[in-house]
Amino acid sequence: MTPFLRKILGMNWLLVLVMYGLLIFGVFMIESASRHVSLSAASLGSYSSVGAYFASKQKLFILIGTVAYFGAAFIDYRWIRWLGIPIYGVSMGLMVLAMQQGDSVYQLRLGSLSFQPAQLGITSGILLISWLVQDLPKIHRWFAAPLIRIGTIGLLAVIPFLMVMKMGDMGSALVWIPVSIVALLIGGTPFRHLSCMALISAGIIPLVYFVALPLVSKRGPERIDIWLRMMNGQEVDISGAAYAPHNVSMAIGKAGWKGTGYNATVEQGALHAKGFIPRETAHNDYIFAVIGEELGFRGSLLLLTAFSLLLIQGLFIAFYSRDVSGRLLTCLIVAVFFAHIFESIGMCVLIMPITGIPLPLVSYSGTFVVICMFLLGMVQSVWIHRHAVPEVAEKTAQCPQATLSAPQTLLS
Numbered sequence: 001m002t003p004f005l006r007k008i009l010g011m012n013w014l015l016v017l018v019m020y021g022l023l024i025f026g027v028f029m030i031e032s033a034s035r036h037v038s039l040s041a042a043s044l045g046s047y048s049s050v051g052a053y054f055a056s057k058q059k060l061f062i063l064i065g066t067v068a069y070f071g072a073a074f075i076d077y078r079w080i081r082w083l084g085i086p087i088y089g090v091s092m093g094l095m096v097l098a099m100q101q102g103d104s105v106y107q108l109r110l111g112s113l114s115f116q117p118a119q120l121g122i123t124s125g126i127l128l129i130s131w132l133v134q135d136l137p138k139i140h141r142w143f144a145a146p147l148i149r150i151g152t153i154g155l156l157a158v159i160p161f162l163m164v165m166k167m168g169d170m171g172s173a174l175v176w177i178p179v180s181i182v183a184l185l186i187g188g189t190p191f192r193h194l195s196c197m198a199l200i201s202a203g204i205i206p207l208v209y210f211v212a213l214p215l216v217s218k219r220g221p222e223r224i225d226i227w228l229r230m231m232n233g234q235e236v237d238i239s240g241a242a243y244a245p246h247n248v249s250m251a252i253g254k255a256g257w258k259g260t261g262y263n264a265t266v267e268q269g270a271l272h273a274k275g276f277i278p279r280e281t282a283h284n285d286y287i288f289a290v291i292g293e294e295l296g297f298r299g300s301l302l303l304l305t306a307f308s309l310l311l312i313q314g315l316f317i318a319f320y321s322r323d324v325s326g327r328l329l330t331c332l333i334v335a336v337f338f339a340h341i342f343e344s345i346g347m348c349v350l351i352m353p354i355t356g357i358p359l360p361l362v363s364y365s366g367t368f369v370v371i372c373m374f375l376l377g378m379v380q381s382v383w384i385h386r387h388a389v390p391e392v393a394e395k396t397a398q399c400p401q402a403t404l405s406a407p408q409t410l411l412s
Helices: 003-009 013-033 050-074 077-099 117-139 146-166 170-174 176-186 191-216 220-231 243-253 287-319 324-348 367-384 391-398 400-411
Strands: 108-110 113-115
Touching (some): 013 287, 013 367, 077 117, 077 367, 117 367, 243 324
16 A cells, blocks of 8 residues: 555545535535625626636635645644744735735735735744744754743734734734634643732733723724623614624524525525625624524524534644644634634624634635635644654664663673
8 A cells, every 4th residue: 555545545524524515515605695786787798697606716716725625634634733934934924914915904915815924824834833842842842831922922923913903904903812712731830820810811912902902992992882781781873883793693593493594585584695794704704693693593503513523623633633733733723613613603692792704615715715724734644654663663663773782781
């Protein structure tokens, strides 16, 4: 059996099936959610509807993501992690360039494709953290000190966090919080240091909310204030700033067990068809509201079950990782997916403020789908190469004299 065939047969096929199941489900829901998006006749071209146009573009990104997925899966992750430093530097430079474009969503265009460098920064940060936490102590034992490890993780996370907050993308910035927490936990930070950081963080929350947040985000404090008012049952302007959270939560709340049905019309009582769910962002930021309204509680429960199975598979693979780097890499990817899922669904059911963040593998999000599939390919790589011979064992095999020294000592 060739090594390539062994890798194919050794894949975690449950992870593959769940991932592609979510992708196919997302294509169908994007076609329904985007059918009311305003699109010019020139852009629509030969497509029969606006929904078919966005669904076709999503299929193209899935094809590109498939190449990224299997490429990352079949290559040993210990080689891919070396890309952490160059990609991290490039992503920081692209974020600076995006802030100078004057675009409201801070996107960069590459030919006919557009992407947000903030997502690339999260990917590079994951690769870099998982690499440095394991390999820096090999350079000098000074790097193994808890404070140095905390400082390394904090520095790598706080730079893109502040840059993304400066761009006004509060949703993508918040993803760094669970990623940093998981990095500290899996990285072996002592409990006393974690407790101290938790107390300090709790103490500076008022300063962050009342002083720092208004400086870096204009809409952030307003969205949090509206969310708190709605959670406490206070009066809000549902025709103004509270329009989206009110109507999105109403669409899910009134759907019941079965929902209004796929591609529901005005006659069927669909709030999405009536235009109450923001039409221009219904297929990306608010796609769970469309899913909840059209497919009801049973469809939403099925989606959450699939996401839970995906995350559990990630943790299962992390448990069988051959080294700290693979375990940390997998856990950080699980943290990224969990943060996106929790924020995207949470803001639609009013347990989180509106942050404008896509639902992984389901929302129409262009290059973010490719990035998600690449990250899952890295998880698959950890599983495929879990039995690979570690570097220390390889060096020992190349120097058989080292293996004979122990028995010789015992005989003497």
